[in-house]
Amino acid sequence: MQFLFNVDNITFAYPGEGPCLLDVSFNVNFGERIAMLGANGSGKSTLLHLLDGLYFPSTGSINVMGQKLTEESVETVPFGPRFRKEVGFLFQNSDAQLFCPTVEEELAFAPLQISGWSRDEIMGRITDTLDLLGIAHLRDRTPQKLSAGQKKMVALASILVVSPSVLLLDEPTAGLDPRSQSILLDILDQLHRAGMTLITATHDLELLPHLADRALVLGEDHTLVADGPVEPILADTDLLLSVNLIHAHTHRHGDISHTHPHYHVIGHEHSHNS
């Protein structure tokens, strides 16, 4: 059985900076749903850039379907076009991701490169995608002038329109209103059941069980500190505290003062046995 991604002992540093990923190794199978967890600055977004073949590791290697990801290999045929079509990447900052004058052109950018698709087919896909995400009314607007949440939905649409089979999502739910969030979760769920591989970087521990079955945890020292099923990792408060994903919270109820770990910032209920 071949792995979709085989990440072997990679290290990465931005030019002139210290390492931002250290000795990271893991495998991803077809159809898996994986969450990438870690405090701010632990390297989640960077790792997603590496998986998308935008940056390349300084040491170690990333193999995609047995093919090593290098600056050269993503420019060879047939691997390059296949890789770029099958792997979709939602950037953390959607502002950075949109570069066309209108939403419609934004969605047409990738499909236009597939010469076998007719204009009607492309237009049909654009309409379907916009309808599905509930943003049909934005079709003629300029992406740069949309609200932050609207930009995120447009960026997602511009990726889904070429029917990728792997999605790399960087904080997909951040900044979305409840309606858009539930549209997104529903779509991801349906795609996953149809065989899509999902790799999501997130801080939203409450949504985590809806987004992933397996979790990778990056520590603040930029190494991979845990890799396993979501439930035990969520239950492992020592681990989550040690990577600063949750915080110890001290407070008083009447005479009782106590400390317990938290992953919501405000509003919580718990019982006292003392």
Added chain:
Amino acid sequence: MDQLPEWMLPQSTPDQWRTLPDGLPQKSARPPRRSAARSAVREMITLVSGMLTDDATAARRGLLQSIDTRFKTLGLIGILVASTFMHSLVPLAICYLMCITLAAASRVSARRFLGVLLVVPFFSLVIVLPATLNIVTQGHPVWTIWRTDGMHLGPWQLPCMLAVTDSGLFIASRFVLRTAVCVSLVVLLTSTTRWSYLFHGLRALGVPQLFVAVLNMMQRYLDVLIRSAEQIHLAKISRSITSRSTRQEQSWVAAGIGALFRRTYRLSGQVYLAMLSRGYTGEVKLLDSPRSHIRDWVFLFLAAALVALLLRF
């Protein structure tokens, strides 16, 4: 909840990864050409954005860092202006050696110092290359490229040879050396000084407030511009499936530049609003007010002495 459209469901099976995506006939999927220009551009982006945003060199302990900004600006700009009046090679070469020494003493990274120095004089060399030829600059030929032996081209009599002349070489090397000196002085000044101090220094030297405020916004604007350009480039690669025709590529570049300016304009507008909201009035304010020491006067004196000496050549 809506059903996904049939086409959106992931279709590829592991075996298909060895083939092109459907709808992409073999002949239309040309392997993308690798371009040296692209990595050169990336290298330059790193250099320039490093210069624009990185205050790390300014925070190091080094010679130039210890000089008060006002004195440093006056001294280095003074040498820069003087270097444009130097007409022989020796004083220029001395200036250049002095720049290298200052860079080393101020712990400016060799990567930044030499990087900029290699790029800029290279381009200026390309520009002045024709000036070395006898058809542009009269002089004694030192290297003959082509003898025409008085050939005629239609009604025109060609010069009897094409050669590199000594005075041509002299003009070209002076130009390259002078560019190198000017560029290194600017690199030295900007990389050993925090931006806010640099702007403050300019104000202290009597540069009008409006002018400094514009420079200040320009530095922030350029920084936003370069970051955006880098991100748009990545976003585009991420969604590019095949390499496209040169014509498509060109029209994309035009559209990309449009998007870049729309975005930078908006972002830098926001940066300005953020500055206003935190009380910016156009005047540069510093954490600790600069005070001059003996060493600042010594530096200025040495710079003035150097200029006076070199201008006598």
